[in-house]
Amino acid sequence: MVIDNRYELHPAASAFIGSLRDDGRSVNTQRTYAIRVAQYLTWCEGFGVDWGDPSFRQLSSFKSWLVEEPLPHRGRKVATTRKYRAKGTANAILTTTVGFLTFCGLGEWAPASVVPKLTQQKMLAFPSSGHDQGELRQFRSVNTRKLKFKVAVPGYEWLSRAQVDVILASAEHARDRFLVHLMAATGARIGEALGMRREDMHLLPDSRMVGCPVAGPHVHVVRREGNVNGAVGKARQPRWIPVDEEFAGAYAAYQHERDEVPEAGASDFVFVNLFRAPLGSPMKYHSTYDLFKRLARRAGFEANPHMCRHHAATEWIRSGVRPDIVQGFMGHVSPVSMNPYIHASNEEKRKAVEMVAARRETGK
Structure with a gap:
């Protein structure tokens, strides 16, 4: 659940979390989404923004605030350096915020006009192998989020x-x-x-x-x-x-x-x-x-x-x-x-390079 500064349930946020519960999402996911929605609502409260009908400019300000505002210090030791939220973490919060506002715009808590502010159509120049474009390539255009940072794709960690x-x-x-x-x-x-x-x-x-x-x-x-x-x-x-x-x-x-x-x-x-x-x-x-x-x-x-x-x-x-x-x-x-x-070990990568070098030396 999400509560406001008067310790009262926030109807729209609580309904959104309830929809996740009805969809079978885990308690862990529900808790994470609730925290992210609360971050957005707290920002709106602090900056005098109508959370249900923000302008795109205001949403862009929230996006910038996520990475420019220092994170609160935790622990007893005096902080010597300021820590900031990574762009990848900010993107996760923005994803939840967009989902929350879309949910509200399709329901009774926000005007329907809020939804078009959140996404835009984009033509896929290089569709992924799993994307079905349709017989006439009519599905090559997809809706993408406007609010997001461009970040490098992180490598996937695994254990040998x-x-x-x-x-x-x-x-x-x-x-x-x-x-x-x-x-x-x-x-x-x-x-x-x-x-x-x-x-x-x-x-x-x-x-x-x-x-x-x-x-x-x-x-x-x-x-x-x-x-x-x-x-x-x-x-x-x-x-x-x-x-x-x-x-x-x-x-x-x-x-x-x-x-x-x-x-x-x-x-x-x-x-x-x-x-x-x-x-x-x-x-x-x-x-x-x-x-x-x-x-x-x-x-x-x-x-x-x-x-x-x-x-x-x-x-x-x-x-x-x-x-x-x-x-x-x-x-x-x-x-x-x-x-x-699909991961390749260091040994497999080295073996591949050595194999090419060996073929070059033999002229094959």
Whole structure:
């Protein structure tokens, strides 16, 4: 929810967040969007802008303010330098603001005239491989946001096999090792992993006794609404991913550790609190991200849950698994979504250059 300076609910903002909830967006996403909308409304309040019907000039001022206004200092130490919001972060806030104003312009909280201020038509000079232009190329023109900074596309981070091994060795508890193992072996998203139930773990050679026709050890990824920990999987289509004996061994070690906490027995979630209150309750987003921060500090390099997902896809592709099968494992609707998950290691890049040099020397 979003409240104003009188501690009253902001009707339009709360309705917008409610629409995200109705659309099945995770609690984490709802919270992030609420904070961004609150930033926009606070700016409007401070500068005397009608939040529901801003002029394009005022919206441009908000865009500039996002990167020019110093961020508030946090912590007890005296700040020696000022920190500013990155343009990529500002773009994320602008995206949410545009979505919020579009929602309001199509409803009862803002005039319909606000919507044309937010987007413009653009002819795609180089359409992406996944864009359907139509038989007469009638869909080559698309609506794009007017409010955004031009920023360089950031590189996608991933973990190598050796780095995953270091992360696993850095984990103190079997539960934490299994969480890393599961995400790196199945490519599951963080929301999908935290929403998994124990009934999704089919690690016997034959699962027909539990009504599952899939042969061999595997894990089911199922989107469930209303999880008490707020976890929501992005993919709406259920899928299953085969796993190996090492995976089953990591799960067995975790179950032994879990059995030592009586409170965990009542929960059907796979990942639960074992070392801090409330014991036995399902793990949440923030505690999982904190866990990865601790593991990254011990390992000595950056690591987060999504990097494990990139690792899984990269390992499958390098092993020669067909792209359509990898797409199914990852839960992607479009094959274009696979492009960011194709990574080349430093060794592979060096080998490619040396191969060309060798061919040049031999004259072939």
